[in-house]
Amino acid sequence: MTLHIEQAGPLVSLQDAGRPGGLGSGLSRGGAADRHGYLDACALAGAPFGAAAIEMAGFGGRFRFTDRCRFALAGARMRATLDGAPLLWNASHWAEPGAVLSIGGAEDGVYGYLLPGHGVDADLELGGRGYHRIAGLGRALAAGDRLAIFPAADTAPVFLPDQSPATGPLRVMPGPQTELFDETTRARFEATPFTRSTRANRQGVRLDQTGAAFASGGQLSRVSDFIAEGDIQMTGDGTPYVLLADCQTMGGYPRIGTVIPADVPRLAQALPGDEIRFAFLSVEEAEALWQPDEAYLRAAAARCKPRLRDPREIDDLLSYELIGKPLDD
Amino acid sequence: MSNVELLPLGPDGVLVRFADALSDPANRAALAFRAHIDAAEISGVVETATSLTSVFVRFRPDTTRRAVLEEALRGLLEGRDWAHAALPDGRKRWHIPAFFEGAAAPDLDAVAAQIGCDPDAAIVELCATPVRVLALGFAPGQPYLGFLPAAWNIPRRTEVTPEVPRGAVVVAVRQVIPFANPAPTGWWQIGQTAFRCYDPTAEPALPLRAGDEVQFQEVTATEWTRLQAAKRGGAEAEVLP
Numbered sequence: 385m386t387l388h389i390e391q392a393g394p395l396v397s398l399q400d401a402g403r404p405g406g407l408g409s410g411l412s413r414g415g416a417a418d419r420h421g422y423l424d425a426c427a428l429a430g431a432p433f434g435a436a437a438i439e440m441a442g443f444g445g446r447f448r449f450t451d452r453c454r455f456a457l458a459g460a461r462m463r464a465t466l467d468g469a470p471l472l473w474n475a476s477h478w479a480e481p482g483a484v485l486s487i488g489g490a491e492d493g494v495y496g497y498l499l500p501g502h503g504v505d506a507d508l509e510l511g512g513r514g515y516h517r518i519a520g521l522g523r524a525l526a527a528g529d530r531l532a533i534f535p536a537a538d539t540a541p542v543f544l545p546d547q548s549p550a551t552g553p554l555r556v557m558p559g560p561q562t563e564l565f566d567e568t569t570r571a572r573f574e575a576t577p578f579t580r581s582t583r584a585n586r587q588g589v590r591l592d593q594t595g596a597a598f599a600s601g602g603q604l605s606r607v608s609d610f611i612a613e614g615d616i617q618m619t620g621d622g623t624p625y626v627l628l629a630d631c632q633t634m635g636g637y638p639r640i641g642t643v644i645p646a647d648v649p650r651l652a653q654a655l656p657g658d659e660i661r662f663a664f665l666s667v668e669e670a671e672a673l674w675q676p677d678e679a680y681l682r683a684a685a686a687r688c689k690p691r692l693r694d695p696r697e698i699d700d701l702l703s704y705e706l707i708g709k710p711l712d713d
Numbered sequence: 714m715s716n717v718e719l720l721p722l723g724p725d726g727v728l729v730r731f732a733d734a735l736s737d738p739a740n741r742a743a744l745a746f747r748a749h750i751d752a753a754e755i756s757g758v759v760e761t762a763t764s765l766t767s768v769f770v771r772f773r774p775d776t777t778r779r780a781v782l783e784e785a786l787r788g789l790l791e792g793r794d795w796a797h798a799a800l801p802d803g804r805k806r807w808h809i810p811a812f813f814e815g816a817a818a819p820d821l822d823a824v825a826a827q828i829g830c831d832p833d834a835a836i837v838e839l840c841a842t843p844v845r846v847l848a849l850g851f852a853p854g855q856p857y858l859g860f861l862p863a864a865w866n867i868p869r870r871t872e873v874t875p876e877v878p879r880g881a882v883v884v885a886v887r888q889v890i891p892f893a894n895p896a897p898t899g900w901w902q903i904g905q906t907a908f909r910c911y912d913p914t915a916e917p918a919l920p921l922r923a924g925d926e927v928q929f930q931e932v933t934a935t936e937w938t939r940l941q942a943a944k945r946g947g948a949e950a951e952v953l954p
Contacts, residue, residue: 404759404760405759405760406853407760407762407769407771408747408760408761408762408763408769408849408923409762409849409853409854409919410848410849410850410851410852410853410854410855411853509913510853510911510913510918510919518852519852519853520852520853520893520894520911521853557721557723557724558721559720559721559722559723560718560720560721560722560728560730606733606734607732607733607734607735607765607766608764608765608850609728609730609764609765609766609767610722610728610762610764610767610769612722612723612726613723614723632850632851633850633851634764634765634848634850634851642721642722642723644724645723645724667721667724667779668779670721670724671724671725671774671778671779673724674724674725674774674775676773676775
C-alpha cells in the first residue's frame with residue numbers, strides 16, 4: 385500500500401512521537417510540533433502511539449492513494465478535498481484506489497497532520513522516523529516521494545467533536561534560571577501582551593513586544609546547560625524566544641521559565657500576529673498538570689464519534705427534512 | 714563542592730547543577746554523579762544525562778513525585794566529595810586520526826599565532842593531549858572535548874564562518890570539537906577527521922559517551938585519502954582500566 389506525493393508544500397515532513405532519551409547524546413526529542421494535534425490524528429486513525437504521520441506546516445499538498453486506505457486529518461484545519469469532495473477535518477475517511485487527496489492552506493493554525501493507514505512505514509533512525517533538521521536526521525518530503533503505509537483495520541470513520549478552544553495565558557513554570565530575573569521583570573513579563581512573530585519554525589517561536597527588553601543578571605557569563613521544549617529564552621537583545629520540538633539540547637541564553645507541555649501546542653499553532661500572554665504557576669501545579677502522551681491518546685480515542693451521521697459533511701443538507709412539518713400547517 | 718543545586722527543568726525534570734561556570738571539577742562531578750544515579754536505579758527515573766556541569770534526571774510524575782525524587786537525589790549526593798570523585802567505569806579512550814594541513818586547516822596559522830608557537834608545534838601539542846568528552850551536544854554524538862593546555866584559551870572568532878565541513882576539527886576556549894555535520898561556527902578550524910560522531914552504518918551509531926577520552930593522531934595526506942572509506946574514519950577505542 386503506497387501513498388504517492390504528487391505535490392507538497394515546502395514544510396511537509398514525517399513526524400512521530402520523537403526520539404526520547406537522547407538528551408545526553410545531544411539529541412533533542414523532536415517529533416510533532418503540535419503533540420496534541422499529532423495524537424488526535426493517531427486516535428482518529430486508530431493507529432498506535434508513535435505512528436509516523438505527515439506534518440504539514442502552513443500548506444499541505446496533493447496525495448494519491450494506490451489502494452483503498454483509511455486516513456486521518458487533524459491539527460490545524462486545512463482545506464481538504466478527496467477527488468474534489470470537501471472533507472471534514474479532525475476526522476478519518478476512506479480513500480478508494482486512485483483517489484486524490486488535496487490539502488490546501490492552514491486556516492486556524494500552522495501544523496496540520498495527515499496520518500494514512502496506521503502510519504508511514506519508513507526506516508527507523510535512532511528510534512524515530514521524523515525529520516529532525518538540526519540533528520541531520522531524515523529529510524523534508526517532496527513531490528515524487530512514494531511512501532509505504534501500514535494498513536489500517538477495516539473500521540468505520542470517526543470524527544473528534546469540536547472542543548471549546550483553550551483561552552487565557554500560556555502557563556509557565558519556573559526553571560533553573562527564573563531567579564536570574566528580578567521580581568519586577570517577572571511581573572512585567574506576566575503583564576506584557578506579546579505578539580507571535582513571523583519568525584518561527586520547528587526549533588522555536590520568536591515573540592515581539594514594544595516595551596523594554598527583559599534583561600537578567602549575569603547574562604553572558606553563564607556556562608551552557610540543558611534546555612527544554614517550552615523554555616522561554618531571552619536572547620541577546622532581551623527578546624523572548626520559546627523553544628519547540630527541534631530545539632538544541634544545550635544553550636547559553638537565560639531562560640525565564642518553561643511553558644508547560646499541555647500549553648506548548650497552543651504556542652506552536654499560534655499564527656503571526658496572534659497575542660500571547662504568560663502566567664506563572666508553581667512547580668507543584670505544573671507537576672499536577674503533567675500527563676503522559678498515552679493518557680492523552682486514550683482520552684482522544686474515547687472522544688471519537690462515528691462520522692456517518694455528522695451533518696457537517698452532508699453536501700445537500702437542505703434537501704433533508706430535518707424537522708417534521710405538521711401536516712395541518 | 715557545597716553549592717550543588719536541585720532545580721526544576723520542566724514538570725518531569727530535575728537539574729542537579731554543580732556549578733554555574735565550566736571547570737574540570739564540576740564536569741567530573743557531573744559525570745560521576747550521573748553514574749551513581751544510574752547505579753541506584755531510582756523508581757520512576759526514565760532518563761539521565763550530563764551537560765558540562767549538570768546532571769539532568771527525567772522522571773515519570775505518574776510513578777514518583779518530584780519531592781520524593783529530590784530527597785533520593787540529596788541522599789545520593791551526601792557523603793561524597795563529587796568534585797574529586799573517580800570518573801565512571803567503562804570509559805573508553807578513542808584514537809581519532811585527523812589531517813592538519815592545507816584546506817583541512819584554514820585557521821591553523823591564526824591559532825598558532827594566538828598560542829604563541831609555530832603551527833607544527835601546535836599540532837604536536839594537540840595530539841599529545843588526551844582530552845575528555847565533557848558533554849555531547851549541538852548535534853547527535855558531537856563532543857565538547859577538554860581541556861587543552863592553558864595557552865589554548867583563545868576566544869571564538871569575531872565573525873562566524875558560514876560553514877565548516879563534516880569532520881572539521883575546531884578549537885576555542887581550551888576545547889576541541891570534531892563537527893558532526895556541516896555547520897556554521899565561531900570556532901577555529903585547524904584540521905579535519907573522517908570520524909563520524911553519528912554513523913548509522915556502525916554499532917553503536919553514536920560512538921562517544923560523556924567521560925570518554927579522545928586523543929587525536931596526525932596523519933599524512935596519503936593516509937587522509939585512504940581513511941575517507943575506513944570504518945569509523947580509522948578511529949579505534951580501548952576500554953580504560
